[in-house]
Amino acid sequence: MSGVEPAGGRWPSTLPAEPGVDLAGLTLAERILSVKAGRRVRAGEVVVVPVDQVMMVDSIAPSALAIVEDELGGVIQHPERVSVVVDHVAPASNVQVATTQQRVRAVARAKGLRLFDVGRGICHQVLMEEGLARPGWVVVGSDSHSTTYGAVAAFGTGMGATDIALAMVTGRTWLKVPETVRVRLSGRRRPGVAAKDVALEIVRRLTADGATYASIEILGATAFGAGERMTLANLAVEAGAKVGLVAPDEALRERYQVPPWLAVDEGAQVTGETEIDLAGVGPVLSVPFQVDNVHPVEEHLGVPVDQVFVGTCTNGRLEDLREVVRVLAGRPVAEGTRLLVIPASSQVLQDALADGTIAALVAAGASIGVPGCGPCMGRHMGVLAPGEVCVSTSNRNFVGRMGSAEARVYLASPAVAAASAAAGVVALPGRTPEAPAVDA
């Protein structure tokens, strides 16, 4: 449903079934890095570990590849473990971008790297669909939302161009083993409460630096689907985390071969633990201009909305698009409001075409964009004018993030985004569009 299942059967593991080191009392992050390092390591130690997959996007690949070529001898250790995804400005918005991407394509082909070109989709979604992030793998990406791979208990983390270049050339990277903050989800979600709401509640609880350099170990997500887990892990970085690891469970083992040692040890030493009763989580907004500025949607009902954006690595999957159609329930997009929908990948787009989701969105008045990052970081395909308000399913609402520094971005679930598109103001699903303005 989320486009992240293997075509047939389970993704096999490339990791040893036996850890080879004593893992008793270790967190998920410590377990992964211990097995990779070949010795028992604890939080605070520095390790150098092999990298299973290096991912870079079009905005970083030029400098990372230039470092490889100009500074490090030009030889990439394992080209088959390197993915290049053209998604951040795709298709190219001007000649400058087009020329740079042309160069990146040529280098990627010459060096035998995996190239996912314009339209294939957003890096994190694509790697998951392609089985290029698996349980227990170390995946380093040139994008901070590489924590997304933690949805399948991969040690996914974001790095800059220099680290990406070094990982390509050496096949390894250096890491400080992170402390762990445990988030325990309990109870049952109320109807209409999305994984996005839960993820934002986690960020609110921990705050934007509450998990700095930590691994967030997420327990109790068994009822969350594959795509929903990606949403949870995706937003871990908004609490400052190095990784966000969803505890492996039966559902994960149905899709992936999971090494037996990759399991939560309740006795492991963690630096903090917070429990979230899902029954107490409602629809929320992340209000400008900080992601941890999370409030109930009720507090902002009626704020006029110029644009609604549904997409990104956080919420651009099939289930998200379907949720928009479900909430719209045949209603058109409000006069004066634009609804922009950008599927997270070509696979999502195909599936959404096949089941009628795209047709329903277009009928409601939505614009459909080329699979990729869209306007999320303010470069193209829907940037905002001064004074405009956008309700977005993306992950950042910083000043100027989506265009003008005088625009305001509210982060929300696909359901709240859809309700707001239909109402033309911030709205809740199932409420009348004439909801009174509380904070306009």
Place this chain on the structure above:
Amino acid sequence: MSGPARGGASGTGAWSRVWRFGDAVNTDDILPGKYAPLMVGEDVFQRYAFAHLRPEFAAAVRPGDLLVGGRNWGLGSSREYAPQALKLLGVGGIVARSFARIHYRNLLNLGIPAFAAPELVDLLQDGDAVRLELDRGRLLWRRAGGEQESLALPEVPGFLREVLEEGSVLAFFKKHGRFPGEVPGGERPDEPDS
């Protein structure tokens, strides 16, 4: 890419100024995504440093200047071109209450000294004259009244000091053929809390 010479070596006699920022300065503040090198060119993107937050900064900053921030400096993106822009502008160092992890690593990789030092943040005001003396582990600070004071910088963890001494992680790697903190040819001793 080599930027203007950085201030910071002791004995240069050069005084720099403090640029004071608040809490939660994010990477979109430091270098907005729409001004990435990919978008505007690799030779000019640094001109857009703090384009929204402090538009006068890029034109007025001088080599060696010190940025002072509050909590969680550099949260957000992994974009190395944010610290790269600061390096190209010659920023001598950053002192903040705390740093976001990806950005902190990018700063150190590029050889920009970064110190989590809340007690210094409490003292330093916008426009203050300072001189960063890394090898002596101190910051000389001239108060508004003209009185001079020597402030101790917090110690940098060993594996990061290795990087700073070589100028960047690339320089370190090229010289030593290994990663910082890595002991060649085998097990390395534990370095907890570094």
